[in-house]
Amino acid sequence: MEITTGWYLVLGAMLFVIGGTGLLIRRNPLVMLMCVELMLNGVNLSFVAMAQQLDDIGGQTVVFFVLVVAAAEVVVGLGLVVAILRRQPGATADDLSALKG
Amino acid sequence: MGSLQLVGFVGPSVNWWALLPQIILLGAALAVLLVSALAPQRASTVFTTVTTLCAALTSFVVALGLWSDVKADGPSSSIASAFGVDGFSIFFTVLILIGLATTALLSHGYLDREEMDPPEFHALLLCSAAGAIVMASANDLIVMFLGLEALSIGIYVMIAMHHRRSEARESAIKYFVLGAFSSAFLLYGIALTYGATGSTNLVHIRSYLDAVVFQDQHLLMAAMALLLVGLSFKVAAAPFHFWAPDVYQGAPSPVTGWMASIAKAAGFAALLRIFFAAFASHDVDWAPIVGALAVITLVIGSVMAILQTDIKRMLAFSSVSHAGYVLVAVHSASATGTSAALFYLFTYTLMVLGSFAIVGAMGPDDEHPLSRYTGLGRSRPVIAIGFTVLLLAQAGIPTTSGFIAKFQVIAAAVESESYFIAGVSMVTAVIGAFMYLRIVMAMYVVDEGEEGPRPIWHWTTSVVVLAAVGFTIIVGLVPQFLIEFARDAVPVLVRG
Amino acid sequence: MSELLRSYLTVGIFGVAAIAMAGAMLTIARILRPSRPTRQKLIAYESGVDPVGGDWAQSQIRYYVFAVLFVLFDVEAVFIFPWATRLEVYGVFGLVEMAIFIFILLLGLFYAWRKGVLRWV
Numbered sequence: 144m145e146i147t148t149g150w151y152l153v154l155g156a157m158l159f160v161i162g163g164t165g166l167l168i169r170r171n172p173l174v175m176l177m178c179v180e181l182m183l184n185g186v187n188l189s190f191v192a193m194a195q196q197l198d199d200i201g202g203q204t205v206v207f208f209v210l211v212v213a214a215a216e217v218v219v220g221l222g223l224v225v226a227i228l229r230r231q232p233g234a235t236a237d238d239l240s241a242l243k244g
Numbered sequence: 245m246g247s248l249q250l251v252g253f254v255g256p257s258v259n260w261w262a263l264l265p266q267i268i269l270l271g272a273a274l275a276v277l278l279v280s281a282l283a284p285q286r287a288s289t290v291f292t293t294v295t296t297l298c299a300a301l302t303s304f305v306v307a308l309g310l311w312s313d314v315k316a317d318g319p320s321s322s323i324a325s326a327f328g329v330d331g332f333s334i335f336f337t338v339l340i341l342i343g344l345a346t347t348a349l350l351s352h353g354y355l356d357r358e359e360m361d362p363p364e365f366h367a368l369l370l371c372s373a374a375g376a377i378v379m380a381s382a383n384d385l386i387v388m389f390l391g392l393e394a395l396s397i398g399i400y401v402m403i404a405m406h407h408r409r410s411e412a413r414e415s416a417i418k419y420f421v422l423g424a425f426s427s428a429f430l431l432y433g434i435a436l437t438y439g440a441t442g443s444t445n446l447v448h449i450r451s452y453l454d455a456v457v458f459q460d461q462h463l464l465m466a467a468m469a470l471l472l473v474g475l476s477f478k479v480a481a482a483p484f485h486f487w488a489p490d491v492y493q494g495a496p497s498p499v500t501g502w503m504a505s506i507a508k509a510a511g512f513a514a515l516l517r518i519f520f521a522a523f524a525s526h527d528v529d530w531a532p533i534v535g536a537l538a539v540i541t542l543v544i545g546s547v548m549a550i551l552q553t554d555i556k557r558m559l560a561f562s563s564v565s566h567a568g569y570v571l572v573a574v575h576s577a578s579a580t581g582t583s584a585a586l587f588y589l590f591t592y593t594l595m596v597l598g599s600f601a602i603v604g605a606m607g608p609d610d611e612h613p614l615s616r617y618t619g620l621g622r623s624r625p626v627i628a629i630g631f632t633v634l635l636l637a638q639a640g641i642p643t644t645s646g647f648i649a650k651f652q653v654i655a656a657a658v659e660s661e662s663y664f665i666a667g668v669s670m671v672t673a674v675i676g677a678f679m680y681l682r683i684v685m686a687m688y689v690v691d692e693g694e695e696g697p698r699p700i701w702h703w704t705t706s707v708v709v710l711a712a713v714g715f716t717i718i719v720g721l722v723p724q725f726l727i728e729f730a731r732d733a734v735p736v737l738v739r740g
Numbered sequence: 741m742s743e744l745l746r747s748y749l750t751v752g753i754f755g756v757a758a759i760a761m762a763g764a765m766l767t768i769a770r771i772l773r774p775s776r777p778t779r780q781k782l783i784a785y786e787s788g789v790d791p792v793g794g795d796w797a798q799s800q801i802r803y804y805v806f807a808v809l810f811v812l813f814d815v816e817a818v819f820i821f822p823w824a825t826r827l828e829v830y831g832v833f834g835l836v837e838m839a840i841f842i843f844i845l846l847l848g849l850f851y852a853w854r855k856g857v858l859r860w861v
Contacts, residue, residue: 146745152439159432166425175421182428186435193439202438205386207818209431212393214815216424218808219400223417225804230410274847281854 151192158185172224176217183213259322262310262329265303265337266374269344272299273370280363289356292366293704296348299370300341307337319736325447326384328517328738332586335733336380336513339590343506344373346597346708350498353702354604358496360405368405369502372398376506380513383737385434385444388514392430392478395510396423399503403495415494422477422487430474436467446522447737453525461529468530471518472537478511481537481571482544485564489552492560493612497604500556504563504600505593512570512589519574520582521735527577535575539668541568546676555603555612558679559596562638565676566592572669573653576660579734584652586730591637591645591719598634598712602627606699614686616697621688623698628687630713635684637716639677645719645726652727805857816845 162181169175187206194202260267276295280287311334314320319330347369355362375394382388400423404416438444440463441452458464473484480488492500519530545565552558566588573585606616621628637644650673657666719726823830823838830837852858 155435159428162428163425166421172417179421179424179428182425183431186428186431189432189435190438193435196439197442199442201444205434205438205444207822208386208390210818211815212390214811215397216393216427218812219397220417220420220424221804221808223400223404223413223420226404227410227413227417230413274844277851278847281851 148192148196151195152189155185155187155189155192158182158188160185172227176220176224179220180213180217183209257322259320259329261306261313262320262322262327264306265310265341266377268299268303268306269370269374269377272296273367273374276363276367276370280361280367287363289352289362292362293348293352296366296370297345300345300348300373304338304341307334307341310334310337315732319738321383321447321738325445325739326382326387327378328381328383328735330736330738331733332513332517332735333377333381335586335590335729336509337377339509339593340373340376340380340506343502343509343593343597344369346601346711347498347502347506349704349708350501350597350601350604352704353700354496354498357700357702358406358408360407360496365402365405368398368402372402372502373506376510379510380517382514382517383446385437385446385518388517389427389431389434392510392514393427395507396427396478399423399499399507402499402502403491406496409494411494412496415491418487418494419491426474426477426484428474429470429477433467433470433472433474436463436470440464440467446517447739449522450524450737453523464526465529468519468523468526469533472515472530472533475511475515475518476537479508479515479567479570480560480564481567482541482564485541485544485567488564489557489560492563493554493556497556497600501597501600501604504559504596508563508567509589509593512567512574512585516574516582516585517735520577521737524577531575531577534571535662535665538568538571538575539665541565541571542668542672546672546679549676549679550682552679553614555606555614555617555683558614558683559599559603562676562679563596565672566596566638568672569650569653569669572662572665573656575662575665576656578656578660579731580659581653581656582734583727583730584649584656586733587652587723587726588649590726590730591649591716594712594715595634595637595646598709598716599631599638601705601708601712602631602634605701605705606697614683617683617686618697619687619690619695620697622690623695627699627701627709630709631687632684633713633716634709635680637720639680640673641677643717643720645716645723648720648723648727806860809852809857813845813849 159182162178162183162185165178165181166175169178187209190202190205190209194200194205272295276287276292279291310329311331314329314331314334319328321328348366351362351365351369354360355365372395375391375396375398378391379388379395380391382391400416400420403419404413406412434444437449440458441449443449443452476484477487492504495503519527519534523530542565545561545563545568549558549561549565552561570585570588570592573581573588575581576584603612606612620631633644637646640646640650650669654666654669657663657669819841820838823834827834
């Protein structure tokens, strides 16, 4: 069986959807951060696969930028999570309901 | 992969002059951080505010210089067509710099009162402003994404900077999770656009879409849908608005003003540049979706606003409904519609910054019940009149800028023969006006002998409110200059 | 079978062989060796200090700050590698660009240092 670009795109889409679903249903802030990473990596995989298909280096350079942005974002997110856990140990997303909504 | 050869590498030509506005802002951010690291006692609130204001002013002068260049030589682009210099980018640069100066002034009294670190706050604000400018000027989807992230990451931290309030942290993590979620959507949209058109550069995308007729449009449609979802989160358009009330309520008031005005304006800048400029040839595909979003946003924004009892939540839903009006203008997919959207964003930014200036001065951020404003008309008549003008302008009462803005939006909708959407915007304008009138009534209708509130007032807040009210009334009476500015600012994509 | 899968097949065979080899060795050792467990022999450090307390301890918050700083600078290095592999192609232009980039990173490190984040107590 030939592994074509389409398979990589499907895998990327699956990672994206798993990450998105996880973000919506998991209540642990750390797991939510992991889900964000999963979504972004799904996108990265799509970028690389398409770059391969189009024979264009641009899509692969994009991944560098996305990686760095994702790292910066997650570091900020971890900072927020730690700041919250320091006040309320063991907090989940459901405990964050001082603001109704 | 193509083989790279060891011949002289020619970097992309960089027009440093065009990049100067955001380089100044970033330089100021680094300088503020450096001073706070080297000599913490020197990095006072006054020093940081003055630095930010000077940076904004210098940047502003450079932007005006660029504007005269664009007028003389026409639009251009730089860094391998990744960064556009046209009326559109300069319009938003000017708007963002005004927002930056205003937020810096508002934070001046606020940071001292709430004991927050001024250098870090201002450094983040400057970075976030530079990100917003990059986002509005980017001619490449990836550059746009980087600008968006610089804008958002700055805001995440600014919201959470309030040490003592757990609401601020909660609001920050909510905004963070949804912001990251929507960035991922946007990025997936960019990936699919790249797959469908072979480039992330808007100039290439435009020429590719003009030249090629797709047999199978699914990839492109999915790309447009994902981009639209990602940006709708950022501009708080329904049904992706649900974070807005919580986050606006929990965030420190100056940051709320910044989010409601500049983050939204930059989001719309990206939306207009991508859809109106790059996907112009496919407007039959995206315009109906934008129209549907606009209708939902208008209805939800105005109806939900009435049900709120907290001023910040009311203003949050009112900002949702304002996003609806701008979407109506985007929906018409015409130059008239785009300049109506630009005009709306400009006037709206000033109104919302002025409103949050007053809200921020009205006392601690925990809750802003409507009752706190009872009798303001008696205890502080001048403030009450200023707030009334800003609220009536948001409602769209004639002789204010809000009326001209709403009028232009509805005119653009009528011009593109979307009578239903024009009708919905008029009806929701009336519903929305009820909410603004409720606040005004609370300020003036009061029992005999009841003492009104006496907010702590910093002189910088007065400057901001005065400027916002003055601008709102002046544009309401003589709107021509701003209309012309917005007309010249329709985005164009030029190969650089 | 495609060329791609065939090359993975080699990896697979290697993996199976490695697991089988290690498994066989451990099994043979288990059969051959005498087994007389006592309590002393079963604790984690047979000839060291007896372990005290549970295995779930809170780690200090400052370790987390180090980790975060490490992640940030580590990831930024991703931009330096492509430049370094083709140093001579980019010439002075690349050198200046990278100098600006590293300068800004160093400013960040300097800021962290002055704020006392790097002190290991």
